[in-house]
Amino acid sequence: RADLDARYRYILVDEYQDTNLAQYAIVRAMSIDYPNLSVTGDPDQSIYGWRGADLNNILDFEKDYPNVKTVRLEQNYRSTPNILRVADQLIRHNRRRKHKELFTANPEGEPVMLKCYRDGKAEADDIAEQIAHAVLNDKAQPRDFAVFFRMNSLTRALEHAMRRCGLPYQIVNGVEFYQRKEIKDVLAYLHLINNPANDVALERVINVPARGIGSTTLQRLRQAADSKNIPLLETARTAGLIDAIPKRSATQVAKFVALYDSLCVKATAAVEDLIEFLLEEIDYRKYLEASGEDEQDNDRLANVDELVSAASEYDAQHPQDGSLDEFLEQISLVSSTDDWQDNSDRVTLMTLHASKGLEFPRVYLIGVEDNLLPHARSKESDEQIEEERRLLFVGITRARQRLQLSYCQCRSTHGDYRPVVASPFLMELPREELRQVEATFDEGFFEDDSYPESWDLPVQETDDVYQGDEEQPPAETPIAPKRGPTVPLAPMLTAAQMLASRSATLPNLETGMAVTHP
DSSP states (O other), rough: OOOOOOOOEEEEOOOOOGGGGGHHHHHHHHTSSSEEEOOOGGGGGGGOOTTTTTTTTTTTHHHHHHHHHOOOOBBOOOSOOOHHHHOOOOOOOOHOOOOOOOOOOSSOOOOOEEEESSSHEEEEEHHHHHHHHHHHHSOOOOGGEEEEESSSSGHHHHHHHHHTTTOEEHHHHHHHHGGGHHHHHHHHHHHHHHOTTHHHHHHHTTSSSSOOOHHHHHHHHHHHHHTTOOOHHHHTTTTGGGGOHHHHHHHHHHHHHHHHHHTTTTTTOOHHHHHHHHHHHHHHHHHHHHHOOHHHHHHHHHHHHHHHHHHHHHHOOOOOOOOOHHHHHHHHHHHHOOOOTTTSSSEEEOOOOHHHHHHHEEEEEEEOBBBBTBBBBGSHHHHHHHHHHHHHHHHHHTTEEEEEEEEEEEEEEEEEEEEEEEGGGGGOOOGGGEEEOOOOOOTTTTTTTTTGGGGGGGOOSSSOOOOTTTOOOOOTSSSOOOOOOOHHHHHHHHHHHHGGGGGGGOOOOOOOEEEEEE
């Protein structure tokens, strides 16, 4: 330790709020004999707790190094005052932070847009049309626009909308929806059901999920098929007669063929029903759950559910003339990737985590809904909720000139249209800085007065928000009552009536959740 400390006498650490325990210990050990340490960081942008980052490292820095000189960088050079005030008001609801007064010398811009849509498709279509209009009429460039989201599964509707409007786009630190492994797995099964001679599809799925059919067995099946000039599947039906294939492997191949035959029974059913039957027969969701390792892996289940939703939409559009073949043809048209020469001039689609450190003139932040932001997996502790709030703060502060936040009245989840609740974080935003735009619903699916009442709650003005059984502040300090998001009952009842025939489920009401009666 002493040798390293003497060798590296000046230590600089960037993004200190994202350091983990091991990194903290290394920095500390190398700053004992020669305490020449400089770190930069922002506790309000600590968003990687799920991968080991420890917020306490930066919160306790002045305690760890009593002689430290702290320089607060409070001037924002990026965003308009409107955007900055929205971000600042939001993050003040976090208790575990360093107080600072954000300001900017930039000119006042447009109010932050808060838009409510009927569903995810309407949300994606409107955003794509807004961007296309700006590119055509306002001399904007596609690269000026970014769309942020909490979960990768929300990109499907966006990709469809961008392609429909002829907008080039890129998914940063991600993969296009139909190019993701789990989606390609399910589609390969569907292609094989649609065409038993599709050898490429069979090779992809014959051992997915793992069923004991290795590469050697597959190679011998391929050799036998090539020698007879017949499809792999036809060869697989006689695997037990191929001397080069061990009996145990041949048994597993026979089981796969039996599975395939059982799937083909549903080939003429509605595409959604076929996919659901497929997922159940191969236990694919359990397979994904077992292989989940990190934040991105956890999104794979949601991606599969989004594919089910795509099938549901197709079935609804083709109640009489739909077919698996046409569904796959439509997907092949959407999923083909164009080779754009100017890689920089594209609309950027990215997760909130990937947006950190970037900036764009115009930002759309979609899916600001409960169980998406904050995420359903992030409600076990106040620390997790605060990290989700920081994540929204990061997204808001990426915008330079214009920002739109949006949520939906319902989302297609697992093939069902389910009412959703706007994020409780929206209640924490300064209403005077927002321009609200309510969705219009062709079928009267929901009523227009659904969520604004919930923002009438008083907002805590001080830096600390006290919850639970923590020590209370002096009596003269006003405290906002702790309560859940307001759920309008009338739209929920309307939705229940309309969705009954679709076997949809409504969100459960929970203790502490306020309800507005019709």
